[in-house]
Structure formats: C-alpha cells, structure tokens
Amino acid sequence: MSTKHHIIVGGCGGMANVWLDYVEQRENASIVGLVDLNKEAAQKKADQRNLHVPIFTDIATAIKETGANLVFDVTIPAAHKQVVTTALEAGCHVFGEKPMAESLNDALEVKKIAERTGRTYSVMQNRRYLKEIRSLRHFLERDGLGKVHTVNVDFYLGPHFGGFREQMDHPLIVDMAIHTFDQARYISKSNAVSVYCHEFNPTGSWYNGNASAICIFEMADGSVFTFRGSWAAEGFRTSWNGDWRIIGTKGTAKWDGFDHLTTEIVKKPSDTAFLKETEQSTILNSWTGKEEHAGCLDEMFAALEENRQAETDCHDNIHSMKMVFAAIESAEKGEKVYL
Ligand SMILES: NC(=O)c1ccc[n+]([C@@H]2O[C@H](COP(=O)([O-])OP(=O)(O)OC[C@H]3O[C@@H](n4cnc5c(N)ncnc54)[C@H](O)[C@@H]3O)[C@@H](O)[C@H]2O)c1
Incomplete structure (x- = not known):
C-alpha cells in the first residue's frame, strides 16, 4: 500500500464516528482536519476521539490549508452537492454518504464535475456489504x-x-x-x-x-x-x-x-x-x-489505489x-x- 490518504472529514455528526472508526484501522490513511458548519461539533468530535487536527468551518479552506487528497462527506443530504463539488474542484477524491444529492439534476451535475476534474466520487451503500x-x-x-x-x-x-x-x-x-x-x-x-x-x-x-x-x-x-x-x-x-x-x-x-x-x-x-x-x-x-460501512470503504480505497471506479462509484449510484x-x-x- 504505497498511497497515503490525507483525509478531511466534512460533517461531524453521528455517522462520522463510523467513518472515523474505519480510518483508525487503516494503516495508509490519516485524518488531517475536521470540518463542520458548527465549529463546536467539530471540536467536540476531535476531543472525544483524541484527534489533534485543525478544525474548520468550510471545506475549501480545510483542503487548502492541510493539503488533503481525500474528503469524506458525512454532512446532511442538503449539503452534499456543495461539499462534494468543492472537494472535487479542489483536486480531492470524495467518498460520501448517501444520497448523492437532494435532486436528480443535482446528482447528475455532481457526476459531471467528477468527470471534468478527473477525480472519483464513491457513494456509501453499506447495505450491499x-x-x-x-x-x-x-x-x-x-x-x-x-x-x-x-x-x-x-x-x-x-x-x-x-x-x-x-x-x-x-x-x-x-x-x-x-x-x-x-x-x-x-x-x-x-x-x-x-x-x-x-x-x-x-x-x-x-x-x-x-x-x-x-x-x-x-x-x-x-x-x-x-x-x-x-x-x-x-x-x-x-x-x-x-x-x-x-x-x-x-x-x-x-x-x-x-x-x-x-x-x-x-x-x-x-x-x-x-x-x-x-x-x-x-x-x-x-x-x-468486511461488512457494512467497512466493507464498502475497503472497496472504495481499493478502487482508488487500483485507479478504477469503485463498485458504488457515482456512475453506478446514479442508477439507484x-x-x-x-x-x-x-x-x-x-x-x-x-x-
Ligand atoms: N448509510 C447509512 O446507513 C446511513 C445511516 C444514517 C445516516 N446516513 C447519512 O449520513 C449523513 C450524515 O448523517 P448524520 O446522522 O451523521 O447527520 P447529523 O445531522 O448527525 O450530522 C451532520 C453534520 O453535518 C454538519 N453539516 C451540515 N452542513 C454542512 C456543511 N455544508 N459543511 C460541513 N458540515 C456540515 C452538521 O452541522 C452536522 O454536525 C446523511 O447523508 C445521512 O443520510 C447514512
């Protein structure tokens, strides 16, 4: 495993714990920053998990200041389009929670941005795993x-x-x-x-x-x-x-x-x-x-490292x-x- 994944986590609510648990088990990945519109939520998450990383309230600044190459989007559905497109435009790959967006048009737009930027966007469908x-x-x-x-x-x-x-x-x-x-x-x-x-x-x-x-x-x-x-x-x-x-x-x-x-x-x-x-x-x-989130995340990381689309890449997920x-x-x- 040569690639090193420097990860920003966007959205520090309940589901972020599952994603952070996974990273703790993965040798070639580390969290380099936490982002939440609610700064206290991000700080609380950092404290609870003993993560000594900078805290941000917006994804673009977080990516710029940390040099991250991967973003986990664990924000609410209404924020997915903005968070994912910002991350893709900044040159990061994205692994995100379902759903891709709140409307089909928004989801299609995000998929197009992934194509134009040459970055990948994989969507969490843990119930396949x-x-x-x-x-x-x-x-x-x-x-x-x-x-x-x-x-x-x-x-x-x-x-x-x-x-x-x-x-x-x-x-x-x-x-x-x-x-x-x-x-x-x-x-x-x-x-x-x-x-x-x-x-x-x-x-x-x-x-x-x-x-x-x-x-x-x-x-x-x-x-x-x-x-x-x-x-x-x-x-x-x-x-x-x-x-x-x-x-x-x-x-x-x-x-x-x-x-x-x-x-x-x-x-x-x-x-x-x-x-x-x-x-x-x-x-x-x-x-x-592995099962559930860990199984899906294993596949997302494997795909990234093998330079291929993950099973639940946005090009597949758009059909769901x-x-x-x-x-x-x-x-x-x-x-x-x-x-
Ligand atoms: N795959 C599953 O089985 C499963 C289960 C539950 C939830 N989910 C999904 O996980 C995602 C998060 O759910 P949750 O339960 O953790 O929600 P939550 O409300 O507990 O946490 C979301 C966090 O995102 C933050 N946020 C909102 N907009 C933001 C933005 N623009 N930038 C940064 N942070 C922002 C909020 O302040 C909040 O702290 C949702 O998309 C939800 O559908 C998936």
Whole structure:
C-alpha cells in the first residue's frame, strides 16, 4: 500500500464516528482536519476521539490549508452537492454518504464535475456489504436459480425518529428506499427502465409526508422488482434490509434481511406433476470481506489505489438515484414513468 490518504472529514455528526472508526484501522490513511458548519461539533468530535487536527468551518479552506487528497462527506443530504463539488474542484477524491444529492439534476451535475476534474466520487451503500446479500448474488451468478424474473421486497417498520424525517414530503422513498433499490440493482445486476409508484400516508401515521409506498419497477433484463414498504407500520417488523423473495426459472430464494438465506429448487425439471417437488437448502456464505460501512470503504480505497471506479462509484449510484426520483415522479403524476 504505497498511497497515503490525507483525509478531511466534512460533517461531524453521528455517522462520522463510523467513518472515523474505519480510518483508525487503516494503516495508509490519516485524518488531517475536521470540518463542520458548527465549529463546536467539530471540536467536540476531535476531543472525544483524541484527534489533534485543525478544525474548520468550510471545506475549501480545510483542503487548502492541510493539503488533503481525500474528503469524506458525512454532512446532511442538503449539503452534499456543495461539499462534494468543492472537494472535487479542489483536486480531492470524495467518498460520501448517501444520497448523492437532494435532486436528480443535482446528482447528475455532481457526476459531471467528477468527470471534468478527473477525480472519483464513491457513494456509501453499506447495505450491499452484508454477507447474505453478497452470497446471494454469488449464488445467482453461478446460475443457482436459472434466469431470475421476479424480485419482491417487503419493508415494514414503525420508527419514531422525530426530527426532519417526520417533516419530509417523501420520507420513506427519499431517506430509506435508496438502500433497497440499490440492493435490488445489486441482486439483479440490472438497472430499472420504468416504475409505477403509489405513495400514501396511512391512517395514524406520525409523518407529515407519505410514509408508505408500493412500487413496481421493470428492469432492463426483463425482470420485475416490486417494493412494498412503510415507516408507519407497527407490528411484525421486517429487517431494515427488507424481506426478499427472488424467483428464477429453477426455483426461489428467500432472504429475511437477517441471516436466513434459503432456497427451494425444483428437484427434477422433467417432472410432470401438477406441483413439482422441490428441495430446500441454505445458501452458504461465500463472502470473506468486511461488512457494512467497512466493507464498502475497503472497496472504495481499493478502487482508488487500483485507479478504477469503485463498485458504488457515482456512475453506478446514479442508477439507484434515478429509481428514487422516478418513483416520486410516478407517485405525483399517478402514472408509469420511464427512466
Ligand atoms: N448509510 C447509512 O446507513 C446511513 C445511516 C444514517 C445516516 N446516513 C447519512 O449520513 C449523513 C450524515 O448523517 P448524520 O446522522 O451523521 O447527520 P447529523 O445531522 O448527525 O450530522 C451532520 C453534520 O453535518 C454538519 N453539516 C451540515 N452542513 C454542512 C456543511 N455544508 N459543511 C460541513 N458540515 C456540515 C452538521 O452541522 C452536522 O454536525 C446523511 O447523508 C445521512 O443520510 C447514512
């Protein structure tokens, strides 16, 4: 590992801890400055973590004064566009929290700036880095289910966040579903081409905006991905990863979003029975990398050092962003939207 990464962390809130924990474990990376609009938040973070680095309130000055070559953007979504573009223009690579921006146009603009500056911008999609979902994709790549034609996910939780999420117009789709949509792209290795979305706010919801949605996506490979979800659903909670059913020509896989990853495969395809006999088994773990943020950050650093785009580079992530904004457009228009 020859490259030395000199990192500025922008945004010193709760999520920054996960990113800072990672850097502590990495030999060729060090924090050279902390930035937060709220100087006290940055100072508090430095004190808590025993980091003896300068504190700044804006990214441009921080980069100039420290000579950083990498910026972690862990600010709030509304600041992502400004923080990322400032860092790219100043010659830094960026690893940032989801979402890329608050609108698709802003995200497309940021991607263009990454292209023009020749810097990379990789986006955190930690929910791809779980051993179950990675083993599932490996199983599908080995033709475990044959041709996959249907991917369904149910996502039902009742979190009482308080704060900004309860004021948003589209809390579920904008703040959460990007993870699930990105997971569906990862599983199916295909991008969405159309969506019909019905969004609603269920009776008794404690959100101002629509906390529930049902989406039907057609994917480029011809498969159909459906998402049914709510953040205002009490009882029988699913995992935060959702509850998945993947159907292919040989059989079905189910992942409960936790650690149950099972299949039911037709025993004898030539069987002429009314309902063919199937055999259950468990998909064994085939992922040896790290999980969650650490797994995604390992890939981001590896890509930077190997001079290639990371799996969750902005050029890939824009396809998950498109799913989010097309779903909202469909819900608002009450019609199917093409991406
Ligand atoms: N991947 C995940 O699973 C996951 C989970 C939670 C949050 N997140 C994302 O992480 C990001 C941060 O979330 P959080 O919970 O830490 O938020 P937070 O509100 O706790 O912290 C954000 C910090 O950014 C600072 N900030 C805002 N604008 C800034 C700017 N222009 N320059 C510098 N600092 C600025 C704020 O003062 C605040 O201290 C969000 O994008 C959120 O969506 C991701």
